[in-house]
Amino acid sequence: MTSRFTLISHSLCPYVQRVVIVLEEKVIPYERIDVDLANKPEWFLKVSPLGKTPVLLVDGMPIFESTVICEYLEEITPHRMHSQDPLARAQHRAWMEFASATLNAIGAMYGAPDERTLAAKVGDLRAKFTQIEAEQSSAEQHGPYFAGESFCMVDAAFSPVFRYFDVFDTIDDFGIFTHTPRVRAWRIALQQRDSVRKAVRADYPELLRDFLIRRKSELSRRMTQTTIAAN
Ligand SMILES: N[C@@H](CCC(=O)N[C@@H](CS)C(=O)NCC(=O)O)C(=O)O
Structure with a gap:
């Protein structure tokens, strides 16, 4: 190439x-x-x-x-990340779309203007991961990645989704993954992948925190309270 x-x-x-x-x-x-x-x-x-x-x-x-x-x-590359089976490939593309919808739900959560809206948006996210848990539970292949042993396009699409929660977890316990053990294990497997680690700069968590605080949302307020309480 x-x-x-x-x-x-x-x-x-x-x-x-x-x-x-x-x-x-x-x-x-x-x-x-x-x-x-x-x-x-x-x-x-x-x-x-x-x-x-x-x-x-x-x-x-x-x-x-x-x-x-x-x-x-x-x-353009010989190394395949998509399945060779057209049906599986189509299903994976659909789950990549679901990852985009989950990113939108994350945006709605961190932009929520008040406590009530935040609770509703957290509920939306919980519902999304419950759907993924159901999909993973019914799949023939079980982990560590979405479709089993090989890291695929759905894994690439979801890794940035999970990365938000590394910072959200430092703000509050939103209980989003409490009842989704397979999703929790998937999240950990993705976190450990070299390509996923390399996708952001070392200061990503601080940059994201700054961005979230500037939103002046309910989450920003909680972050400020957490900082005050920690000092
Ligand atoms: N559907 C697009 C979404 C890209 C997107 O929303 N990018 C954001 C940053 S994460 C952006 O550039 N926003 C700038 C803007 O909307 O003005 C994709 O998958 O590439």
């Missing part, structure tokens, strides 16, 4: 992380450039029609949308 890959990123973007994980899994060399999404440069808007990260430049030609980028990387 002789193409030059440049990933246009943002330090906190979970969709960027998906692409990094796939690049790392497939051992594809790439350069990463972070942009300020609060102050989008003109050159970025030229390659990102929706003004969003990630964008992958392939020899300067842009591709946007994380799942499209992941599928492209799958097509």
Whole structure:
């Protein structure tokens, strides 16, 4: 493979992380450039029609949308992350979509303006992971990854989802995984994967905390209270 890959990123973007994980899994060399999404440069808007990260430049030609980028990387490399079975592959794509819906639910949770809304959004997230638990319990393959022994595209899509909870867990016990033992084990397996670790900078937890505090949401208020109580 002789193409030059440049990933246009943002330090906190979970969709960027998906692409990094796939690049790392497939051992594809790439350069990463972070942009300020609060102050989008003109050159970025030229390659990102929706003004969003990630964008992958392939020899300067842009591709946007994380799942499209992941599928492209799958097509151009011999190392397979998708199942070879069309039905399983379609099901996995559907669960990748579910990962995106879960990211939206996470956004709704950390943006909740008051206690009542936060409780409702936590409930939505709990319901989502309960659905995944049911899916995993009925599957023929059991762990450590979504589809058994091999780390697949669904794992790449969910790893950034779970990463949020490493910080949420330091704020409060939301009990989101209390009744989902398979999901808990999956979360740990993903956390330990090299590609997943490499998807963010070492200061990611602090950056995420700063971002969450600036939201001025119910979660931000709890974080401030936790900090005051700890001092
Ligand atoms: N569906 C897109 C979502 C990408 C997305 O929402 N990126 C966020 C950052 S995590 C973004 O660039 N937001 C900037 C904006 O909406 O102005 C994908 O999968 O790539």
